[in-house]
Amino acid sequence: MGFLSEIPDVTFKKPLFCSILGNTLLSTVPGVSGAGSTPENTLLTPVLDAELIVKGSITSHPIKPNTPTGCPTPASITRSMMELSGLQPLFINAGLRHSPTVPCLDVYGEIGEDPRFRDAVPQAQVLFEKGKLIGKFLSESFDLLVLGECVPGGTTTALCVLRALGYDASVSSSFVDNPVTQKEEICRMAIARVRADHVTAPLDILQYTGDPMMPVATGICCTYTGHIFLAGGTQMLSVSAIIKAMGAPLPYVVTTSYVRDDPSANVDQIARQIGVQIFYVDPGFGDLGHTGLARYCIGEVKEGMGAGGAMCLSYLLGHSPEVIRKTILTTVSAYS
């Protein structure tokens, strides 16, 4: 395939890149999330990522935007695309442990709880309503919305939600070795709670076993009137599945080819089951001469902070794959 698996049939004048930040306590369970140097530090990652994207550097903490193995974080890719396209991103705080260091559109949610033991998002209905208000607000000014997310541990909540909705899903991971057994065990316990209480309504499923990003993203999709691309892999497919279960019009989904090619997940198959149109960006990180970026190709990181969507948006705005790749290389090299 080329840079984009398919060219979306959209015209637009005024796009917005937006990303929803959230936490789930699941990311603090050792082994579940690779998005942070320690399980506890994963809770800080959305804040640091947003700071990097808005300011171009992280000054609030002595942390470099690379993974412990030297991969540039997806946030640094998103940052480079904002610079290339001259876009001002908007961040939405759906529920975080730590206070953001840049302005965020805040819905005043809480960090998601562990779905094995209690309701993950008790305020799911309220967050959904606030998402609807945001979708309405953004509709007034923007005719294309690329909506990413940063929720460490979020592929596990995505697995729970997709399974609760009856999908035959396996989800991706930012680890090369997806901790499938651990995720399956968490999912089994969460789904047991869902089944015991005969929970079937979409928002109730999010309340039982989702994360704060999900009801906010769902609400936005339900009222936004322009073209909307959910930018992410299995996490955004779980949001799409909820939207379908509610009977609302489906968004587009856009992610990287590295998520599609994850052998431990079945992203393309889940998308087909939902009936959502999914686009894949292949930025060809393998031949850029950067060992950290090349690790994306062997299945590390893969996606995050709407990086796939940000690259797609830059492409739709007329930037060539060559310029996009060169810009990413220049940006991440400066952080090394």
Next chain:
Amino acid sequence: MGFLSEIPDVTFKKPLFCSILGNTLLSTVPGVSGAGSTPENTLLTPVLDAELIVKGSITSHPIKPNTPTGCPTPASITRSMMELSGLQPLFINAGLRHSPTVPCLDVYGEIGEDPRFRDAVPQAQVLFEKGKLIGKFLSESFDLLVLGECVPGGTTTALCVLRALGYDASVSSSFVDNPVTQKEEICRMAIARVRADHVTAPLDILQYTGDPMMPVATGICCTYTGHIFLAGGTQMLSVSAIIKAMGAPLPYVVTTSYVRDDPSANVDQIARQIGVQIFYVDPGFGDLGHTGLARYCIGEVKEGMGAGGAMCLSYLLGHSPEVIRKTILTTVSAYS
């Protein structure tokens, strides 16, 4: 004069009404603020006002949008103008005691401290920088910005700031009987701290004796590239005075004729001293047949939540004074 004291020489395509919410502990000093049923309740007023404007009613608390004496709050006027013009307002949380019930663009500030005893806004510099980020973001999408505020107790911080900058200022109040003696005594103590430490830099003055709204509004004005109207009376004049002291281009100010006509304040004179162009809206509440609105004319409430600016914006969008007045009457009558 007619509905507007003067027609601003602006053309625009995409306006935004925005209001900055904040608290100062000064509003809890008995007698200082009329914006709430009790001194402690004044801290909740910005949250309730924003809820009313976004949702059309207050459901989070058993409170009607009227003052204890039966005046419709300025927020209900702002709400009616949003409905009339089909505008989606944006709220900015500069530092509140209570969590908002509607989404807000949050800068993660703290509630302002009592400037008599300690620094009122220790994070003034940080809030200013975040305001600059917001101004940059809003510039991308909107070519006219009406920026209101809701800070109970804010006329007292405005007095402190204007005096600290050397202005011969008397400020307005939402009370019919402006608690001038009490405000002067607070101001005397706050200014003593400013003078003792030889504080003269504009942001340092805000740190010593302002409130959280002020550095955020100042930051927005410093980076926003479209037309900007600060919507408020003496509070927005204090922001204008800070902007002037920083050497940045001055915004416009818009408020109601009831603020201009406050005999305990000297709004027009302060505006002239600063050199800022100020517009007055006279909605003629005296002859609408609503006793609560008529009390605005005898000096109660007068302004707030950018109500003057919201009426001005509706007018600039082509709505006649008759339609504006009728819409306000219909809206506030429904809340009685």
